[in-house]
Amino acid sequence: MNEVIIKEKTEVLLDYIMKKCLWQFHSRAWDRERQNANIIEKTMQLLCNEPVEKDTPEERCYYVDAVYLADSYRRLYPWVSEMDKADLKTVMVNLKERLDFLLISGSLNKELTDPRY
Numbered sequence: 001m002n003e004v005i006i007k008e009k010t011e012v013l014l015d016y017i018m019k020k021c022l023w024q025f026h027s028r029a030w031d032r033e034r035q036n037a038n039i040i041e042k043t044m045q046l047l048c049n050e051p052v053e054k055d056t057p058e059e060r061c062y063y064v065d066a067v068y069l070a071d072s073y074r075r076l077y078p079w080v081s082e083m084d085k086a087d088l089k090t091v092m093v094n095l096k097e098r099l100d101f102l103l104i105s106g107s108l109n110k111e112l113t114d115p116r117y
Helices: 003-020 029-047 057-076 085-105
Strands: none
Touching: 003 057, 003 085, 029 057, 029 085
């Protein structure tokens, strides 16, 4: 799959998160980093029919968000289920990178990096 199509698909999935998922609003950068990594990884595993770790309470919390996200993606964007797994994983990695930029490194919210917060 070419770069342009991967970027377009990444933006579609990103748009859904930005409009529908409240977990993106954690108040500290480290919370956002952890949530992005875990939720996106578990969503990718679910979409690729791979095993998902959910042994700890923290993993189960991320798992619930990932199930919602994977179900929504399958329902709203049928192409997600039709994609080659390697291409889908590329889209999901790009999605995580975009989330990290928009929600953490590119954010103007100074509370994210305030050590007293």
